[in-house]
Amino acid sequence: MVIQAVGLALLAALSPTAVLVAAVLLGSANPHRMVLIYLAGAIVMTALMAAIVFVLLQSGHLYQPRERDPRYGLRLALGLAMLLVAAYLKRRGPKRPDPAKKDKGIIPRLISRPRAVPVFIVGLLVYTPSLTFIAAIQAVATGKQGLPESVAVLAIIIVVTVAFAWLPLLAYLLAPGGTARLLRGIDQWLRSHGYVLTMGALLLAGIVLSINGVLGLAGLVS
Secondary structure (H helix, E strand, O other), X not given: OHHHHHHHHHHXXXXXXXXXXXXXXXOOOOHHHHHHHHHHHHHHHXXXXXXXXXXXXXXXXXXXXXXXXXXXXXXXXXXXXXXHHHHHHHHHOOOOXXXXXXXXXXXXXXXXXXXXXXXXXXXXXXXXXXXXXXXXXXXXXXXXXXXXXXXXXXXXXXXXXXXXHHHHHHHHHHOHHHHHHHHHHHHXXXXXXXXXXXXXXXXXXXXXXXXXHHHHHOOOOO
């Protein structure tokens, strides 16, 4: 359970937008404060949604042996949903930049002149739960461990999911110049490859969950 949950959280953490926002904020006039506020928004959103999803699934008692079919049915449904989204992204293709609409999105507008409240809102928006994050929470909520162990794993999931909000700040504190250059390079790379990264994460998680769901419904795994 722990390995599956943390693995899905790692895939949820692969957010090109999260890295781009961190790169912009670290280049602002008050980088430490702005990134901490951004991180606060990220933690509030992930912790709140983790609690809601966990409580909802726990209330359905999907962790109990008699709820085997609903438990694995949920995993199969999540896996298929991820595969459908990945297929849609593949069919749609990467969005081509439109010079006429440059920086017209809500997140670019909010961070164009970083201030506390807009940056906090960006943290909330960027970390709106993804399918992979929900899948990580369900791995905990449908497991057989007790509440203290579940809370500990949920905390790990949250820390891992928001990694690209706090890792850039940690690196910046240790090596400001090198981190700034590295993030600029990552920024350029993600603008070209972020689409493939997102699609690959969805595809991998979708395959794993779909296989687990099918095996569980067939009675081949406990």
